Amino acid sequence: xxxxxxxxxLLAYHDRSDGGLLTSVVEMAFAGHCGLSLNLDGLAETSxxxxxxxxxxxxxxVIQVRQDATPDILAQFSAAGLGDCVSVVGQPMNNGExxxxxxxxxxxxxxxxxLQRQWAETSYQIQxxxxxxxxxxxxxxxxxxxxNPGLSVKLSYDVNQDIAAPYIKKxxxxxxxxxxxxxxxxxxxxxxxxxxAGFNAIDVHMSDxxxxxxDLNEFKGMVACGGFSYGDVLGAGEGWAKSALxxxxxRDAFQGFFERNDxxxxxxxxxxxxxxxxxxxxxxxxxWPHFVRNRSEQFEARVAMVQIQESNxxxxxxxxxxxxxxxxxxxxxxxEFSSEEALLEADLSGCxxxxxxxxxxxxxxxxxxxxxxxxxxxxxxxxxxxxxxxxMPHPERVFRAVQNSWRSDEWNEDAPLMRxxxxxxxxxx
Numbered sequence: 001x002x003x004x005x006x007x008x009x010l011l012a013y014h015d016r017s018d019g020g021l022l023t024s025v026v027e028m029a030f031a032g033h034c035g036l037s038l039n040l041d042g043l044a045e046t047s048x049x050x051x052x053x054x055x056x057x058x059x060x061x062v063i064q065v066r067q068d069a070t071p072d073i074l075a076q077f078s079a080a081g082l083g084d085c086v087s088v089v090g091q092p093m094n095n096g097e098x099x100x101x102x103x104x105x106x107x108x109x110x111x112x113x114x115l116q117r118q119w120a121e122t123s124y125q126i127q128x129x130x131x132x133x134x135x136x137x138x139x140x141x142x143x144x145x146x147x148n149p150g151l152s153v154k155l156s157y158d159v160n161q162d163i164a165a166p167y168i169k170k171x172x173x174x175x176x177x178x179x180x181x182x183x184x185x186x187x188x189x190x191x192x193x194x195x196x197a198g199f200n201a202i203d204v205h206m207s208d209x210x211x212x213x214x215d216l217n218e219f220k221g222m223v224a225c226g227g228f229s230y231g232d233v234l235g236a237g238e239g240w241a242k243s244a245l246x247x248x249x250x251r252d253a254f255q256g257f258f259e260r261n262d263x264x265x266x267x268x269x270x271x272x273x274x275x276x277x278x279x280x281x282x283x284x285x286x287x288w289p290h291f292v293r294n295r296s297e298q299f300e301a302r303v304a305m306v307q308i309q310e311s312n313x314x315x316x317x318x319x320x321x322x323x324x325x326x327x328x329x330x331x332x333x334x335x336e337f338s339s340e341e342a343l344l345e346a347d348l349s350g351c352x353x354x355x356x357x358x359x360x361x362x363x364x365x366x367x368x369x370x371x372x373x374x375x376x377x378x379x380x381x382x383x384x385x386x387x388x389x390x391x392m393p394h395p396e397r398v399f400r401a402v403q404n405s406w407r408s409d410e411w412n413e414d415a416p417l418m419r420x421x422x423x424x425x426x427x428x429x
Contacts, residue, residue: 010063012028012031012032012062014027016057016058016060021054024062025062026119030112030115030119032092035094036093037101038089040053064092096113117144124140131296132297135295135296139368149360151359151406152323154321154324155322155324156308159408162414162422163426174199174200174221174428176194177214177222178191178204179204180204180225181274183270184226184271185228186225186226186397187225189397190396193395193418194424197421198422198425199220210249216256217256220428224267225271228270229270232332235292237273237274238277245281259283266390267388267389268391268395269333269393272391273291273332276290277290285351285381288351288381289336289342289346290338292336294371294372296371300328300329300333300372302328303325303328304356304369304371304393305358306326307322307357308323311353312382312384314386314424315389318419325405326398327403328393328394333392334372334374335375343375347378350384351381351382352376352381353381353391354391354393355376355379355380356374356377356379357369365377379391395420398417400414
């Protein structure tokens with residue numbers, strides 16, 4: 001199996017465990033949003049064997065390979081002394097039907113989408129009682145979509161181009177403060193992303209700023225990372241922000257940094273929430289929202305699709321119109337604006353930098369494509385001059401191709417959101 005995987009033959013793999021062969025192949029069809037034709041002729045001798053074949057939970061696995069490679073793969077199993085342990089049992093289908101046949105007769109037949117709804121029914125009923133009922137229903141209804149294309153990428157730039165390379169070759173690495181507080185946990189990935197883009201990432205704890213051990217004037221950039229500062233006890237990012245607002249030294253340090261025309265700032269997840277609470281110190285951020293409990297009433301950790309908007313954000317230049325998957329992990333990411341007028345002003349002023357979209361590329365407020373229910377899909381904003389950008393999703397968790405649960409074959413080592421960090425490096429010069 002490891003050899004087949006190394007040679008690129010394995011398209012899918014699922015162990016046979018709870019529920020037996022039937023559960024394994026049906027779950028594979030659910031994951032692939034496709035139909036399935038299962039033939040038991042090579043496994044059962046009589047119809048009396050069918051139940052045992054489908055439901056026994058003995059050791060085993062189901063693998064999917066390309067049809068033209070099947071003879072060679074069977075030969076490899078035979079050469080390893082496993083020929084009697086392997087059978088060709090079926091193939092995926094494009095018609096959305098799951099069927100099981102034996103001796104030319106149909107043993108079972110059903111629509112994949114309806115079977116998947118039955119499979120998810122218990123979870124749905126629990127979810128609608130425990131969480132937001134409307135969100136639970138919206139997620140349940142997604143299973144009925146036959147034309148859902150799944151995750152995809154549409155880029156307005158070359159993902160494999162390193163636009164920061166000319167500046168890195170000069171050997172100058174501008175310093176960026178990777179800011180953290182008690183409970184923050186995303187600083188390592190964030191530092192790695194900035195380091196790859198040609199920065200010198202420096203670990204800076206809030207206590208360093210409060211005590212005056214670190215001078216923000218020494219840095220070109222600052223990034224507030226994700227996590228759970230102060231356990232979100234006072235609200236997500238609230239305690240972190242107030243530790244700066246209510247300390248004169250820290251307040252002056254942050255305000256001075258934000259007002260410098262040669263500085264940039266990024267706030268991600270908890271850092272986004274924290275920065276939104278510092279908006280009184282950030283020029284051009286007066287229309288930013290406050291981030292509150294997700295509409296689903298649950299912590300959301302999943303992959304979502306986002307679209308980059310046309311904005312002044314220095315991080316997102318040349319990326320407008322691009323769509324890509326991104327990691328999200330937050331409990332309080334719903335953008336709550338002070339009024340409808342503030343929402344409209346933020347939208348029309350070009351301060352919206354990133355929105356959630358569904359798998360068809362349409363801006364959405366529906367769950368789970370919009371996991372927090374923010375109005376107009378808003379999940380990233382920038383200051384009017386573009387030097388300060390905040391977003392709830394985690395670009396630092398998907399800047400390398402291997403970090404992504406799904407990735408395009410066109411990517412080399414870097415994923416699309418690596419361009420964000422390189423844009424910052426280019427802007428510095």
